Amino acid sequence: MKQRITGAEALMRSLSAEGVKTIFGYPGGSIMPVYDALYDYTRGEKKAFDHILVRHEQGATHAAEGYARVSGEVGVCIVTSGPGATNTLTGVADAMLDSTPIVVIAGQVPISALGTDFFQEVDLVGVAQPISKWSYQIRHAEDIAWAVSRAFYIARSGRPGPVVLDFLKNAQTEMVDYAPEKVGFVRSYVPYPKLEMDAVQAAADLINGAKKPLALVGQGVELGNAQEELIAFLEKADIPAGRTMLGLSALPSTHPLNVGMLGMHGNYAVNMKEQECDVLIAIGMRFSDRVTGSLKTYAKQAKVIHLDIDKSEINKNVKTTVAVVADCKESLPAITALLKKGDHKEWRESFKPLDKKERAKVIEPAIHPKEGPLLMGEVVNTVAEATQGDAVLVTDVGQNQLFATRYFRYPKHRSICTSGGLGTMGYGMPAAIGATFGAPDRTVVCFMGDGGFQMCIEELGTIMEHQAPVKMILMNNNYLGNVRQWQDMFWQRRKSFTRMMNPCYELIAQGYGIPYEAVTDRKNLAAAVAKMLATKGPYILECAILEDDDVLPMTPPGKSIDEMQLELAPPPTPPVREGRPAE
Amino acid sequence: MNSLYTILVYSENIAGVLNQITAVFTRRQVNIESLNVCASSTPGVHKYTITCYCTEEMVKILKKQIEKRIDVLQARYYTDEDIFMLESSLLKISTQTMLENPEVCRIVRHHGARIVEVNPTYSAVEKTGTTEDILELYEDLNRLGVVRQFARSGRICITRDTREYLDEYLAEREKTVES
Structure with a gap:
């Protein structure tokens, strides 16, 4: 049944029809009609949404990402034109690289003003196109029902991603005979490619013949809700599995076939074994350079089976022997059905001595240090132990992220929010806010460094206003630690602008009325963590970290993954520079 | 080894698709030698004829990256013998x-x-x-x-193949929507 309403109201109804419950946003001139309609839709009889007023539009996108990641729903942002719109671009690019379904709705100047350099006008579709899954300009109110439904369909289907809707102001105020639409088909877009049985058979044959199979599990498994299918597949053929950073909770870390995290700072054994396996089975992962190291030497001995829903990932970085292009929810069971019961005990056992080596050289010193200032690894480990089971891990970017992802535990699905592809500092705090709305029954812990904490620090205001129960763990080492580590390792210890003067975070916490505690002494750590977790609502736990705490192991950039270092190489001799005394 | 490839792209007639297609070439640092855009014989479908020098490996990547854009129906590449x-x-x-x-x-x-x-x-x-x-x-x-x-002008071409891949794709999609 059609009803004559404004475009802004049509947007409200369309969002409601898509099942939207939570909107992260920030008002402004070109989106005022929408905010006016939103006023009614967030209270009283018409209430359909909770609107979370962020403090910066970038925060809205990361919050939408965090929300989407833990809930599996589409995250939604509403912002204004111009700066409001450009502020979302970092989040859009982040969501694109990490396949996160979000829909950004930005106001735009009216159609009569388009292209005139009007106040707060920016060609949003033009700038968003290369970094989004789809961008579209809604020019008239009659397009709304179709465009919004198409946006959600594209964002959530197939390989998910961000969609940007540029919503002209005239379209918000025009009257339209509104009838809801449901887009479930786009002729030019095939989100779920048809499973090719020949490829399934070829993959199964390779796996059945493998002596040293190794699976690489990515976020695709979570996005496809194929966690159970993955376990059935791995268990039947007895295949050890490493997980990418974004795929960490796709396979419970307690599962006996889990052999740890892949990548530059992942686990030692699995990195070494990627160079020894005979069949490599990549499942919903994209062979990022952070996983493969140098492609020239990566897994050259192995036959590669690549399961991905996105055909453009096949042969993009790593040459594939068998490609199975389909949703892994479908391809995994199809392959499993053709597998022989496998037994690769000897192969699996061969990981153990390397694990032992890593535990002795890296893990124990990182999580159970005996003396000196606090280390990031032990902070993460303490929080992981205290939250066993249910917590969602959110991280910022840098050392905090690498330590957190290494030492946290993932017994449950959809338990990690981190900026993997874009590596967006400032992602953590707003993403954690989003996660608290996406998974209101779970504890959300967010590890940040002093750099990233300050990069979206304004979102403390959002946390305060909504009492979003984010347990913030600020691991403060007075450095931009990851860059500092690289400077130490590869740039002759020339610490160019990585040392940072910090504000008094206690006063900042006070300003926002957020409970705060600082830990400087190891003996107080566990109690402080327990207190943080027992406190209702948000909390900031600042930990004074050793200034030159390094993340290990590490594959130096551009090197082969079997050159992974368990300890730091001796410091290189600084080059002698003319006219500049050596330090 | 670099060869001359002709890439035929078909898209829905929606504003901004050309930008998205050329951006794929820019990102992969491949120069477009010539470009022709026109309506195709199928109503509502636009045809892009693009030539470039690159390796076969690269042209395969370009094809997939172009097809990844939502409003692109199909992208296929040809050598001069095929058209x-x-x-x-x-x-x-x-x-x-x-x-x-x-x-x-x-x-x-x-x-x-x-x-x-x-x-x-x-x-x-x-x-x-x-x-x-x-x-x-x-x-x-x-x-x-x-x-x-x-x-x-840019190059225009028709394929020598006896199959019409765009028609096949559209028929297949038609079937999908009906079921």
Whole structure:
């Protein structure tokens, strides 16, 4: 049944029809009609949404990402034109690289003003196109029902991603005979490619013949809700599995076939074994350079089976022997059905001595240090132990992220929010806010460094206003630690602008009325963590970290993954520079 | 090894698709040699004919990245053996010089080009053919110093294949939506 309403109201109804419950946003001139309609839709009889007023539009996108990641729903942002719109671009690019379904709705100047350099006008579709899954300009109110439904369909289907809707102001105020639409088909877009049985058979044959199979599990498994299918597949053929950073909770870390995290700072054994396996089975992962190291030497001995829903990932970085292009929810069971019961005990056992080596050289010193200032690894480990089971891990970017992802535990699905592809500092705090709305029954812990904490620090205001129960763990080492580590390792210890003067975070916490505690002494750590977790609502736990705490192991950039270092190489001799005394 | 590839792209007729297609080339640092955009024989479907020099590995990647754009229906790549192709060109030459030098008309005839306009100031010559045919005509005339303007179109082509892949795709999608 059609009803004559404004475009802004049509947007409200369309969002409601898509099942939207939570909107992260920030008002402004070109989106005022929408905010006016939103006023009614967030209270009283018409209430359909909770609107979370962020403090910066970038925060809205990361919050939408965090929300989407833990809930599996589409995250939604509403912002204004111009700066409001450009502020979302970092989040859009982040969501694109990490396949996160979000829909950004930005106001735009009216159609009569388009292209005139009007106040707060920016060609949003033009700038968003290369970094989004789809961008579209809604020019008239009659397009709304179709465009919004198409946006959600594209964002959530197939390989998910961000969609940007540029919503002209005239379209918000025009009257339209509104009838809801449901887009479930786009002729030019095939989100779920048809499973090719020949490829399934070829993959199964390779796996059945493998002596040293190794699976690489990515976020695709979570996005496809194929966690159970993955376990059935791995268990039947007895295949050890490493997980990418974004795929960490796709396979419970307690599962006996889990052999740890892949990548530059992942686990030692699995990195070494990627160079020894005979069949490599990549499942919903994209062979990022952070996983493969140098492609020239990566897994050259192995036959590669690549399961991905996105055909453009096949042969993009790593040459594939068998490609199975389909949703892994479908391809995994199809392959499993053709597998022989496998037994690769000897192969699996061969990981153990390397694990032992890593535990002795890296893990124990990182999580159970005996003396000196606090280390990031032990902070993460303490929080992981205290939250066993249910917590969602959110991280910022840098050392905090690498330590957190290494030492946290993932017994449950959809338990990690981190900026993997874009590596967006400032992602953590707003993403954690989003996660608290996406998974209101779970504890959300967010590890940040002093750099990233300050990069979206304004979102403390959002946390305060909504009492979003984010347990913030600020691991403060007075450095931009990851860059500092690289400077130490590869740039002759020339610490160019990585040392940072910090504000008094206690006063900042006070300003926002957020409970705060600082830990400087190891003996107080566990109690402080327990207190943080027992406190209702948000909390900031600042930990004074050793200034030159390094993340290990590490594959130096551009090197082969079997050159992974368990300890730091001796410091290189600084080059002698003319006219500049050596330090 | 780099070869010349012709990529045929079909998209829905939605604003902004061309930008998205060219961005794929830019990101992969492949120069577009020529580009032609027009409506295709299928109503509502646009056809892009793009040529570029790259490796086969790269052209496969380009194809997939182009097809990844939501409003692109299909992208396929071809070598020159797989297609019938044409380019058009127009040359504006000085009538005075043409009259003074009989060589000019001889060259025009020799290349099978047509004189489409003659007025006291200039004459217009039209030539259709392959890139090489057109460039040869241009160079021969240019050597005589008569060319005032030269314009060359992008390549257009149809495939030699007996199958119509776009039609097959559209029929397949039609079936999907019905079921």
